[in-house]
Amino acid sequence: MKTFIVSGCAGFIGARVCELLLKEGYTVIGFDNLEPYYDIRLKQYRLEKLQRFKNFSFLMLDLTDRQNLFKELSRVKAEAIIHLAAAPGVRHSIENPGYYLSVNTFGTLNLLELAISCDIGKFVFASTSSVYAGENPPFLESSRCDRPLSPYASSKRSSELICYNFHYLHKLDISILRLFTVYGPAGRPDMGVFRFIKWAIEESPIRIFGSLEQRRDFTYIDDVARAFLMALKPLGFEIINIGNAKSHSLGELLEIISKKTGKRLKIEIEDFKKGDMNLTHANVELAKKTLGWEPQTSLEDGIEKTVLWFRENWDLIEKLNV
Numbered sequence: 001m002k003t004f005i006v007s008g009c010a011g012f013i014g015a016r017v018c019e020l021l022l023k024e025g026y027t028v029i030g031f032d033n034l035e036p037y038y039d040i041r042l043k044q045y046r047l048e049k050l051q052r053f054k055n056f057s058f059l060m061l062d063l064t065d066r067q068n069l070f071k072e073l074s075r076v077k078a079e080a081i082i083h084l085a086a087a088p089g090v091r092h093s094i095e096n097p098g099y100y101l102s103v104n105t106f107g108t109l110n111l112l113e114l115a116i117s118c119d120i121g122k123f124v125f126a127s128t129s130s131v132y133a134g135e136n137p138p139f140l141e142s143s144r145c146d147r148p149l150s151p152y153a154s155s156k157r158s159s160e161l162i163c164y165n166f167h168y169l170h171k172l173d174i175s176i177l178r179l180f181t182v183y184g185p186a187g188r189p190d191m192g193v194f195r196f197i198k199w200a201i202e203e204s205p206i207r208i209f210g211s212l213e214q215r216r217d218f219t220y221i222d223d224v225a226r227a228f229l230m231a232l233k234p235l236g237f238e239i240i241n242i243g244n245a246k247s248h249s250l251g252e253l254l255e256i257i258s259k260k261t262g263k264r265l266k267i268e269i270e271d272f273k274k275g276d277m278n279l280t281h282a283n284v285e286l287a288k289k290t291l292g293w294e295p296q297t298s299l300e301d302g303i304e305k306t307v308l309w310f311r312e313n314w315d316l317i318e319k320l321n322v
Contacts, residue, residue, distance in 0.1 A: 001055075003027040004232075005078045005120075007063065007111065008085030010034060012188045013126065013179070015046035016225040017082060022053040024229075029076050031061040037088065038190045039320045045313075046186055063107030073114055080122035080232055083111050089190060090130060090150045090275045097151035104155035105162065112166045122173050123163070124231050129180040129217065129243065129280045131157045137247065137281035141178070141239045150275035160239065167237040175231035177224075180243030180282045184221030184302060185309030189322045193218065193303070196254065197310055198322055200261045210272035212251035215279045217243040220297035220305075230291040243282025244295045256300050260307040 004021055008014035009030025018028050030050065034043055050056050059072050063085050087093070087103040108125065115123050130153035132139040148154045166172045183193035199206045219242065227242045258265050287293045297305075310317055 001025060001027055002079045003029065003077060005073060005076060005081045006030045007083045008032055009050065009058065010043040010047045011084055012186060013182060013221065013224060014084035015050060015186065016221050017084065017228045018050050018056065020225050020229055022056055025055065027055045029057050029059065029078065031059040032085065033060065033062040038188060041316065042186065042189060042320060045316060063110060064102055066110045069110055069114060070117070074118055078120050080124060081111055081115050081120055082124045082228055083108060084126045088188065090152045091273050093150050093152035094275050100151045100155045105158045108159040109162055112162065115172060116166065116170050122232060124175045124177070124228055125159065125163055127160055127176050127178045128153065128156045129178055129282065130277065131178065132280065133277055137279055138283040139241065139281060140283050141241055141286055149277065164237060173234050174237050175235050176239040177227055177231060177242045178239060179224060180217040180219045180280055182219050182221055182224050184306050187221065189320050193306065195322050196257050197261065197307055198317060200257050200263045200265055201310060203263060205266045205268045206254065207268050207270055208250060209270050209276065213249050215247040215249050215281070217247050217280045217282045218253065218299050219244045219295065220302035223295045223297050227287065227291060227293050230293050235290060238290055240287050240290060241282040241284050242287060243284055244299065245282055245284045247279060247281035248299055256303045260304050
């Protein structure tokens with residue numbers, strides 16, 4: 001049975017990708033450093049679900065610790081590395097750019113070198129729609145992407161370029177998925193959708209940085225996780241957008257949240273945060289062509305599923321620092 005290494009296995013997307021692989025019967029070696037960028041209780045919740053699978057093994061490892069990475073993982077005979085670990089957050093990266101380059105760029109380099117050293121033939125990397133700053137929507141993978149607005153976006157774009165170096169020099173087969181505003185059950189509590197739903201249920205004021213006219217391509221977690229499994233096939237080198245191919249305003253999002261929670265929302269508008277993007281919108285034609293992938297979950301259905309998860313897990317969620 002095939003074995004896969006998944007970095008960031010306790011993260012939002014990483015945990016769901018692991019779960020899909022495990023349900024397919026594959027062996028998964030997941031690693032994470034459980035960094036407390038957001039409330040670690042949510043990471044522990046995801047990890048506990050994965051540890052119920054007999055075909056899952058967890059390693060406490062840090063991307064930047066090259067020596068331990070090689071020590072623990074060089075003995076693994078894996079089909080592929082699925083690289084989802086990262087220092088997240090556009091705004092936080094502005095305050096600590098060096099940390100983001102260390103984790104995201106040099107951490108990616110460590111895993112690429114591991115893949116070559118261990119003769120692992122496939123590498124799937126999670127990038128971001130943040131690289132598209134200054135480009136015309138809907139965003140195409142062929143865009144220049146040379147005007148990032150934050151160190152986070154820069155660290156991801158530089159990782160993409162290093163990935164191409166390893167494809168060119170070592171013939172490593174690499175799929176890069178540029179992700180657009182992922183949301184859903186057990187999501188990241190530092191992101192808007194999670195916060196808005198929690199605040200709505202609590203009947204707390206909902207804080208918006210900037211205008212309600214800002215637009216995002218909100219993409220449901222199950223659609224995203226499915227794309228990672230589909231991207232495991234040989235592709236040579238491809239950068240592929242994974243988005244819902246629709247752009248919704250924050251006002252539209254809040255209307256749906258109000259409807260699904262049954263709550264009347266109290267909205268507070270604050271100043272726009274430097275580094276954020278006003279609009280994201282994915283062109284997903286390449287994903288359809290190369291992966292046979294397309295989004296299946298509308299924003300309304302995705303929010304309904306997420307609100308249901310909130311209600312079922314409220315004992316955990318109400319304690320989280322958001």
